[in-house]
Amino acid sequence: MPQGQPENVPDDGLSTKQRRNRPLIAVHTGDGKGKSTAAFGLALRGWNQGWSLGIFQFVKSAKWRLGEQSVFEQLGELHTSTGAGGPVDWQKMGSGWSWSKKAGTEDDHAAAAAEGWAEIKRRIAAEEHDLYLLDEFTYPINWGWIDIDDVVSTLTERPGHQHIVITGRRADDRLVEIADLVTEMAKVKHPMDAGQKGQRGIEW
Numbered sequence: 001m002p003q004g005q006p007e008n009v010p011d012d013g014l015s016t017k018q019r020r021n022r023p024l025i026a027v028h029t030g031d032g033k034g035k036s037t038a039a040f041g042l043a044l045r046g047w048n049q050g051w052s053l054g055i056f057q058f059v060k061s062a063k064w065r066l067g068e069q070s071v072f073e074q075l076g077e078l079h080t081s082t083g084a085g086g087p088v089d090w091q092k093m094g095s096g097w098s099w100s101k102k103a104g105t106e107d108d109h110a111a112a113a114a115e116g117w118a119e120i121k122r123r124i125a126a127e128e129h130d131l132y133l134l135d136e137f138t139y140p141i142n143w144g145w146i147d148i149d150d151v152v153s154t155l156t157e158r159p160g161h162q163h164i165v166i167t168g169r170r171a172d173d174r175l176v177e178i179a180d181l182v183t184e185m186a187k188v189k190h191p192m193d194a195g196q197k198g199q200r201g202i203e204w
Helices: 015-021 035-047 067-082 104-126 138-142 148-156 174-180
Strands: 023-029 053-057 088-091 131-135 163-167 181-184
Touching: 023 035, 023 174, 035 053, 035 067, 035 131, 035 163, 053 067, 053 104, 067 088, 104 131, 104 138, 104 148, 148 174
Parallel strands: 023 163, 023 181, 053 088, 053 131, 131 163
Antiparallel strands: none
16 A cells, blocks of 8 residues: 555665665466456556556467557557657567467477567666566476576666566566565456356456
């Protein structure tokens, strides 16, 4: 909550304002629905503050256009034309993958993921964005396509004031360890349990 008070105040030599405005690493993980949805909601808040947003989508099919993508692209155009909010750059990393079918070989996907991560590293080094949303980023890490040690060092040593949000199931323990905010979505019930497929406006 905006007016909430922390239970513990560390003896770190920082002022309240300095501590409050530290750049954060957030991880949304777990088997429940809502990880990406929550991250996109946070990105909306950042856009409203005038932040530059870099949104990098790693797993969902390149042909599957999320509703959020259309909205954020329109917000980016609104910023360009009126100055409202902040700039938005939405990137599908590599060729994209879906849950049911993968085009190309695993080596192709691994190379595409590595290329995508290299671009994110370049942007972080150049301090191009205020908020980076790495959607479904846990998967290429877990599949061994992106080196977790490189991710940890890049994120913990990043310059300037850059927030990072990572989504996806089974977040690596080393990601959880370096994160400032970790939320685990636990599934209690889901329409798919009753045989219902995803629907427009709910899943995309």
